[in-house]
Amino acid sequence: MRKIVFRIKDIDIWYYGFPLRKVRPEDLYISFQGEDENGNSFYSISVDVKTLGQFTGLCDKNGKEIYEGDIILTQPIKTKPYSKNTKTKKRVGKVVWNSGKRDGSSVITEPSFIVEFIDKENDYRCWNWSLFYDCEVIGNIHDNPELLKGE
Numbered sequence: 099m100r101k102i103v104f105r106i107k108d109i110d111i112w113y114y115g116f117p118l119r120k121v122r123p124e125d126l127y128i129s130f131q132g133e134d135e136n137g138n139s140f141y142s143i144s145v146d147v148k149t150l151g152q153f154t155g156l157c158d159k160n161g162k163e164i165y166e167g168d169i170i171l172t173q174p175i176k177t178k179p180y181s182k183n184t185k186t187k188k189r190v191g192k193v194v195w196n197s198g199k200r201d202g203s204s205v206i207t208e209p210s211f212i213v214e215f216i217d218k219e220n221d222y223r224c225w226n227w228s229l230f231y232d233c234e235v236i237g238n239i240h241d242n243p244e245l246l247k248g249e
Contacts, residue, residue, distance in 0.1 A: 105165050106130055107149035107240055117150070118142060149240050154193060154211045158235045165238070166211060168193045169245045172233040191215040192239055192246065 105114050115132015129142045151166035158164055173188045191213040198209035237245045 101153060101155065103132075103153045104130075105149075105151055105153070106145045106147075108143060108145040111135060113140070113143065113145065151238075152195070152211075156211075156233075158233050160234060162235045164193060164233075164235055166193055166195050167239045168235050169237045169239060169242060170213065170233050171236045172213070189215050190236070190245060 103114055104116060105112050106117075107113070112135045113130055113132055114135070115130055118129040118131055130145050131140065131142055133139045149167070151168075154164045154166065156164045158170065164170065169190060169192050171188055171190055193211055194214055196210055196212045236242070239246065
């Protein structure tokens with residue numbers, strides 16, 4: 099069973115834990131409990147809801163947890179997963195939540211975390227996490243927005 103945890107940022111500190119009530123789109127701030135990035139516990143703080151991201155249940159090649167809003171560097175596989183003969187160039191993408199709605203094509207996807215690749219020549223979304231080779235978290239959309247400018 100995967101660990102369910104969220105992270106949220108307040109000024110310069112990341113907190114890990116749980117929202118104390120349901121988050122609604124109109125919320126600006128929510129109460130949150132858990133611990134900060136240094137392991138200090140807290141009961142309740144009020145933080146900006148725009149930085150809230152859920153843990154995907156996956157870790158990168160260095161063992162770092164991957165959260166919604168993370169920016170990753172990865173190497174998609176063309177045909178045979180994990181085959182060194184079919185690796186493509188490394189690409190930058192951001193981890194987002196896909197609510198399972200139709201994406202403009204005829205495909206209706208299940209709710210899941212996906213990667214949106216941001217390079218200009220191949221802008222597409224990837225739903226299959228097993229297609230990645232050597233995924234690495236290189237930042238997130240809140241601390242490192244400059245990484246989203248493309249390759």
